Each structure stands twice: as C-alpha cells, then as structure tokens.
Amino acid sequence: MTELKTATDQMVHPELASIEIDGQERSDFLMKGALAAGAIFGLGAISPFVRNAVAASDQGDIEILNYALTLEFLESAFYKEGLKRAGASGALKELITTISTDEDAHVAALTQTIKDLGGKPVKAPKVKFEYADTAAFTALAQTLEDTGVSAYNGVAPEIKSKDVLAAAGSIVQVEARHAAAIRLQNGDSPSPDAFDPTLSQEEVLKAVQPFLVK
Amino acid sequence: MPEVEDKEEASAIEKMQSSGVSRRKLMSMAGGSVALGAFLAACGGDDDNSSTSSSGSTGSNGSSSSPMGEDNSTAMFGEGDLGILNYALTLEYLETAFYADVIKSGLFKGSDLEAIKLFGSQEADHVVALTDAVKGAGGKPAPKPKTEFPLNNAQQVLKLASTVENLGAAAYLGQAPRIKSPEVLAAALSIHSVEARHAAALNTLLGKTIVPDGPFAKPAEAGMVLNAVQPFIV
Numbered sequence: 001m002t003e004l005k006t007a008t009d010q011m012v013h014p015e016l017a018s019i020e021i022d023g024q025e026r027s028d029f030l031m032k033g034a035l036a037a038g039a040i041f042g043l044g045a046i047s048p049f050v051r052n053a054v055a056a057s058d059q060g061d062i063e064i065l066n067y068a069l070t071l072e073f074l075e076s077a078f079y080k081e082g083l084k085r086a087g088a089s090g091a092l093k094e095l096i097t098t099i100s101t102d103e104d105a106h107v108a109a110l111t112q113t114i115k116d117l118g119g120k121p122v123k124a125p126k127v128k129f130e131y132a133d134t135a136a137f138t139a140l141a142q143t144l145e146d147t148g149v150s151a152y153n154g155v156a157p158e159i160k161s162k163d164v165l166a167a168a169g170s171i172v173q174v175e176a177r178h179a180a181a182i183r184l185q186n187g188d189s190p191s192p193d194a195f196d197p198t199l200s201q202e203e204v205l206k207a208v209q210p211f212l213v214k
Numbered sequence: 215m216p217e218v219e220d221k222e223e224a225s226a227i228e229k230m231q232s233s234g235v236s237r238r239k240l241m242s243m244a245g246g247s248v249a250l251g252a253f254l255a256a257c258g259g260d261d262d263n264s265s266t267s268s269s270g271s272t273g274s275n276g277s278s279s280s281p282m283g284e285d286n287s288t289a290m291f292g293e294g295d296l297g298i299l300n301y302a303l304t305l306e307y308l309e310t311a312f313y314a315d316v317i318k319s320g321l322f323k324g325s326d327l328e329a330i331k332l333f334g335s336q337e338a339d340h341v342v343a344l345t346d347a348v349k350g351a352g353g354k355p356a357p358k359p360k361t362e363f364p365l366n367n368a369q370q371v372l373k374l375a376s377t378v379e380n381l382g383a384a385a386y387l388g389q390a391p392r393i394k395s396p397e398v399l400a401a402a403l404s405i406h407s408v409e410a411r412h413a414a415a416l417n418t419l420l421g422k423t424i425v426p427d428g429p430f431a432k433p434a435e436a437g438m439v440l441n442a443v444q445p446f447i448v
Contacts, residue, residue: 095424098423098424098425101429102425102428102429103429105428105429105430106429109429109430149407152403153400153403153404153407156390156399156400156403157396157397157399157400157403158396162391163391165390165391166387166390166391166433167430169387169390169391169403169406169431169433170387170430170431170432170433171429171430171431172403172406172407173383173387173406173407173410173431174410174425174427174429174430174431175407176406176407176408176410176411176414177410177411177413177414177424177425177431178414178424178425179411179414180410180411180412180413180414180415180418180424181414181415181418181424184415184418189332190329190411190412190414190415190418191332191333191336191408191411191412191415193336193408194335194336194339194340194343194405194408195339195340195343195401195404195405195408196403196404196407196408196411197404198400198404
C-alpha cells in the first residue's frame, strides 16, 4: 500500500494525510469503489487526492457545488412538503417518495463533499411553494426537475476536478430520470428535446427566485 | 451489468454469440485508426481475452491486469475526445438501428409506439450531431455497424430497450470525466441526460424503478459496454 505523500501544509485537513490509500490511479479509484458505495459518493475516502487537484482552483468547484446544493435544498424541501400536502396517492405518491429520498441524498452528499474540500456548505434557504392541488404540484415538479438538469449541464463544463465532475454527472442523470417520470405523470413527453438545453446560473437563479423567501 | 431477464432474449443473444460475433469484428469497424492494429495485437485479437469484471456495472477491479489494457479506454475508436465521440457514435448507431427495427416489427401501437418513435428520432439526431462533431474535429466518423436485435414480443423488446438506454446513460457518464474539451463535454452531457430520460420512461412502462442505481447513477466502462452490445453486432 502506498502512503500518501503530500505536503501537509497544502492540506486543509492534514490529519487525513495518515490515511493509506492503495496505490491506484484516481480514475480507477473513482470507478471502483467511490461511486458504488453510493451514500456520500466516497469522496471522504479520497479527500487527500481531491485536495491536491483542488488546490489550483478549489474555490470555483466549491462555489459550483454550493450552487448545486442550493438547488437540491430547494427540491428536497419541495418534495418533503409535497409528501405532506400535495394530495398524491398510488403510483404518483411512490414516485414522489423516491424523488424525495434521492434529493435528500443529494443534499447530504453535496454538503459532505463541500466540507471535504474545505469549503463551507450553504444553509438550506427559506422557501415557499404555492400549489392549489396535486396537478399544480406535479407541474411545478416538472419545472424544478427540468431546471435542475439544465442547471447541472450548464455549469458542469466549468468544473475543474474530474471527481467533482463525475459526482455532478451522477446526480444530473438522476435528475433527468426524475424529470422524465414526472413528465409522464403529467401526460407530457418524457424527453422534449434530443439535446437537453442548458441554463446559465443567472437564468437558473432567476427561475427559482419565486420560491425563495427573502 | 445489464441483466438478461427474458428467457427468449437470452437464447436469442446466445444464438448470435454462437454465430461468430466477436470483439475483433467490432474493433474492425472502429474507424480504422492507426491504433487499432496495435490494439488488436496487444489483445491477442479476439474476445476470448476479455476479462471484463463481472462485479456489476461499475468497477474495473481487473483493469490494470487486463490484457485489453484500461477497461474504460476508447482508444480503438480514436485518440482522446475523438475516440470518445466515435465510441458514442457507435452506441447511438446501435440505438437508432434498434428503434428502427422495433418500429418495423409492428409489435407496438398507441402511446408505446409514440414513445419508441420519439426515442428513435432522438437517437438519430444524436448520430447526426456526433458525426458532425467528429468531422468538425478533423476525424473520421465511425462506420455504422450491421446489427440484429431479438424482437420476440412487446415485453421482451421493452426490456431490451430499457437495458440499452440504461446502459447508454451509464456509458456517457463513464466517459464524461475523460473528455478534454469543454465543448465536447457540454455536448456529451446534453445527450447523457436525454438517454437518462429515455431509460426512466422505459423503466416506468415496465413498472421498474426509475433509479436502478439509487440517488447516484453509476458510470459504466467502455469495455463492459462494448461487451454488452457485442451480441447485437453482426
């Protein structure tokens, strides 16, 4: 086993330097265990590697992760509330439950990843969603999921770390799955475009502004 | 690893495998890159060398010891981003051909048929875009493979479609971190999420979970993906 050799003064968490990691290429590591483990995306175990790559421009990636975290907080709150008051039943309720679980997991993973990178995760924003009935809820869900896909796809090329990119890709795929399923519930096409459009951060934040309570 | 759930599909795949479909054949279609000859030589030339891990759809626990080299390599399709684009193009050709065959089969009608037509047309759009991207990058687009898919009944076909789309999404996810150009990455991601939409829609039709991997989708390596689609290339 190869002992990690990195100047501890470059580390935000030098105590992690003592973690021995098998001498593997990062790409192998990523492909092997980190993702399969699922829950926190395994980035905790490879923090020292990530730290080195991130030294160059970690602020950018941390900001992007916090942007993603904000959106996930929004979705998480939306579905948690929806399970209580959207009036869904049967297959739709099952779907909302699945999505809610996923968004919660995204919040947890992004929060942890930001911490592992030495950043400060944003807090859950105060939110307000207005929908009079189940149909209005699912219409709003469709907007949120489609916006999420466009947000991740829009910002992903700016991500510096390959590990963070892999994490974002893993999450956006799930958001796209959510979007398709919700669209089917709404009687809409699961895939309106052959190429999913992107949105800039400005456009996304403008789109979700109505749900943020000042 | 895509699981063959349907007995009929399993025996159809076995039939095709016994008809001599080999990885060499797949490689020989891979755009004739200079690397191909060296690649085949290193592999010993045929698919009996493949040591793809069987531990699920992710993981390359044999990658460093595989005679095929890195299990996520797309070198047989070209260098760097070009290779990745041609790999993606090959998969999109397969999907397009699959949906065309399914439409011709007459097995579907109504809203199921509409969904299949939609997905097929979007895969065809992906073929065009990826072909243009390869040419734009000064490369030679991978050739359209000759394919044959088992189409026995509607349920079996939906399962196969689900397998293919879920695999396609995982394949794009597996390549994303390897892409160098931000423009190519943006294009790949815009297609990746569409494959995910297709997969989720098909899973919904089948009464399966829309998120088979849970909250975090798993990437698939090129080696595994190519082995999985090999039975359909004739």
